[in-house]
Amino acid sequence: MMVLRRLSPPLKSTPRRAAALGLALSAVCWSAQAQTSSALQAADPATPTPATAPLVLPPTGSAAALERPADLARAREIWQRANERVAEFPRGHIDLLRWEAQNPGNAAPAPNGTGAKPAPLDLAQALRQSLRHRPELFTRADMNALEKSAVQVAYARHVRDVQRAWVDAVSTRQSARQMSELWEATRTGSELGRRMVVAGNWSQAKLMREQLTEASAWQVSVNAQGEALAALERLAQLLGLWEAKAVSQLGERLPENLPAAPARPTPGAGLTEATLEAGVLQADPLLALQRVEAQRELGAVGADRKQVWAAAADAALSAMPDPGTTATPPHIDNLSLLRDHPLERATRAEARLLRAAGERRSMARQAWAQLQARHASALHAQNVVGQLQAALEQETLLRYNGMLQSSWDLLASARERMQSLDTALLARRDYWRAQADWQALLAGADYAGPDPSSTAGAGAANAPAGH
Secondary structure (H helix, E strand, O other): OOOOOOOOOOOOOOOHHHHHHHHHHHHHHHHHHHHHHHHHHOOOOOOOOOOOOOOOOOOOOOOOOOOOOOOOHHHHHHHHHHHHHHHHOOOHHHHHHHHHHHOOOOOOOOOOOOOOOOOOOHHHHHHHHHOOOOOOHOOOOOOOOHHHHHHHHOOOOOOOOHHHHHHHHHHHHHHHHHHHHHHHHHHHHHHHHHHHHHHHHHHOHHHHHHHHHHHHHHHHHHHHHHHHHHHHHHHHHOOOOOOOOHHHHHHHHOOOOOOOOOOOOOEEEEEOOHHHHHHHHHHHHHHHHHHHHHHHHOOOHHHHHHHHHHHHHHHHHOOOOOOOOOOOOOOEEEEHHHHHHHHHHHHHHHHHHHHHHHHHHHHHHHHHHHHHHHHHHHHHHHHHHHHHHHHHHHHHHHHHHHOOOHHHHHHHHHHHHHHHHHHHHHHHHHHHHHHHHHHHHHOOOOOOOOOOOOOEEEEEHHOOOOO
């Protein structure tokens, strides 16, 4: 029979041993938590990540000249077959090209839709997710008034950045889809021109113009895809997403379109156009602290001393040379006045407060005017330009059905409609950007000034010339 003997003395529980055991367990737990930290995984080069998916671009056209028929009999045969093919459809070329686009011979299978769609991401959810990675934007119970004011201003700026990034991500994805449709329309015109050249009904010069139109639309579509990708990456950075799969799913979670602009812009809860500047002043926590400081410093100085300073400043300004002669600043040589330190502090505090208040009031007027202008542009592009363009396309289609206009007129009308849709989208995006700037100003952030208008001449800038 085997006897098992204890080779070490029994472990006795002592305070020192208990403390050592607790420290070891905490170290193990800390190590396990550190290994699962998303930040450590993102910063670790050894973290396995899938290969970056290549950017899917539309196929480019070709600049190669078409092969002509070898003899007259071959040319007559091609011409006859092309006319018979077009005659099978009531509206000729357009119906033929549409039928071929809807019935491709080697079409890829459509997705079965069995995969679960990611949960949608609205603006409020995006803001909450971004704040999980910004602990410095949380106010704490041990902060003083100045520290809380600084956090409030930084938080307002962060909210504005998230709002603008979300708006840009949604609008650029929508614009990329519209520019892809525009390229498809120009591709249809190029294909129609190629067939007419083969049939002998067109010259190479006309076909080259359509091919140049298609090439221009291809470049616009590719640029729109690049802008959509960059906007999505900017939003992902604010949300703390670093995995390629999570960033790709982020695009699927965004809504298809931006919200429509409201019927009229509103200043905010409890504000009217007469109280805009007051609301912006009250929202700035740092300005309130400056006002308290100026009141304290000015209260410590008598009115007679302030009048003496005002008189000395007026005399120095009167003695200053005219602008353009010499760069000499105004000068005060009253030593008794300059040695009055309470007066100096009061004067400086009053000047700082005046500059800050003037800047905030100017920001309020600029931001509100910009919001009204962007709102009017969004409604004009949607209700006037968009409706006129849709009516014009419908009229062109009716005239085409009556054989009063050609296929090229119909294709050009479709391109113009898609360009007007993109113009309306840019105007709507600019409005929501201006709305984010206005809300940030009401929350205490600064106003950086208006963005350059992206709707002025947008149709001319992005539009291919066409036939």
